Amino acid sequence: MKRVCIIGISGKLGQYMVEHALARDYDVVGVCRAQSVHKLDRFKDQITIFPGPTDDADIVARAVKGCDGVLVVLVPWGVKGYAAGTAQAVLDGAAPDARLVFSCGWHISLDGQDVYSWRARAFLKIFGWIAKGLRFADIEDQVEACRRIFSSKARWTVVRGSDLEEGPSDGLPVWSHHVGDPILASNMTKRIDFALFMVHALTNDALIHKAPAIVGCATQSARADAGSARPSSE
Ligand SMILES: NC(=O)c1ccc[n+]([C@@H]2O[C@H](COP(=O)([O-])OP(=O)(O)OC[C@H]3O[C@@H](n4cnc5c(N)ncnc54)[C@H](OP(=O)(O)O)[C@@H]3O)[C@@H](O)[C@H]2O)c1
Numbered sequence: 001m002k003r004v005c006i007i008g009i010s011g012k013l014g015q016y017m018v019e020h021a022l023a024r025d026y027d028v029v030g031v032c033r034a035q036s037v038h039k040l041d042r043f044k045d046q047i048t049i050f051p052g053p054t055d056d057a058d059i060v061a062r063a064v065k066g067c068d069g070v071l072v073v074l075v076p077w078g079v080k081g082y083a084a085g086t087a088q089a090v091l092d093g094a095a096p097d098a099r100l101v102f103s104c105g106w107h108i109s110l111d112g113q114d115v116y117s118w119r120a121r122a123f124l125k126i127f128g129w130i131a132k133g134l135r136f137a138d139i140e141d142q143v144e145a146c147r148r149i150f151s152s153k154a155r156w157t158v159v160r161g162s163d164l165e166e167g168p169s170d171g172l173p174v175w176s177h178h179v180g181d182p183i184l185a186s187n188m189t190k191r192i193d194f195a196l197f198m199v200h201a202l203t204n205d206a207l208i209h210k211a212p213a214i215v216g217c218a219t220q221s222a223r224a225d226a227g228s229a230r231p232s233s234e
Pocket residue numbers: 007008009010011012013014032033035036039073074075077078082103104105106160161162163164191
């Protein structure tokens with residue numbers, strides 16, 4: 001892996017991914033909204049920024065050109081298909097053999113085998129209804145984005161984040177194929193470690209065409225599970 005593009009580079013997750021990518025000596029380019037470029041001032045001599053909306057196919061195509069890895073922050077802001085547009089722009093613009101790693105939440109399901117608590121289902125339903133009603137976000141947009149990714153022939157991984165918190169790194173999160181697995185019960189990951197997993201996935205071919213649901217490696221549920229054979233060792 002030599003050159004990586006981070007789509008949505010100016011957000012919290014994006015900036016952590018910049019740190020991890022630079023620590024690996026990758027050339028880093030990224031796309032973010034023009035009004036957010038200033039958030040990256042501390043990296044300005046080390047990265048190349050393509051200002052613009054992350055669903056702009058022309059800007060994304062220019063940014064991902066020559067990249068062997070693309071890290072994508074999928075966000076369902078607004079009600080005009082921003083996440084689906086972002087995913088499509090990356091799928092169309094990236095080289096066929098590029099590693100594509102997308103971020104989303106546990107609510108996305110690859111195979112319908114995830115098991116959600118009634119509380120999670122109720123939250124998603126109510127939040128989704130309010131967000132769409134107020135037109136600030138559309139959860140279904142992220143579902144559509146992932147449907148397109150899952151059905152593509154690209155070398156993708158969709159990393160499904162638990163609830164997130166700030167704080168120092170605990171190390172690489174552990175993961176499961178399915179929400180509902182006891183290892184995930186703590187439902188908490190440091191945001192810096194979510195970013196670490198995204199960057200780690202770029203070079204882990206065992207994660208191609210998988211949608212790992214992650215949780216912090218220092219959480220109670222991860223520690224309780226330690227010792228048994230886990231897919232996190234893949
Ligand atoms: N927050 C959680 O608890 C949680 C839990 C599980 C999974 N995730 C996943 O983690 C990823 C990022 O989450 P995060 O909480 O860490 O957020 P984040 O890194 O701050 O990312 C937010 C992104 O959304 C962009 N954005 C904000 N408002 C926007 C708007 N109105 N139009 C277009 N783009 C806008 C930001 O760009 P600007 O810098 O330009 O504002 C930034 O790239 C997402 O894929 C999310 O699904 C989050």
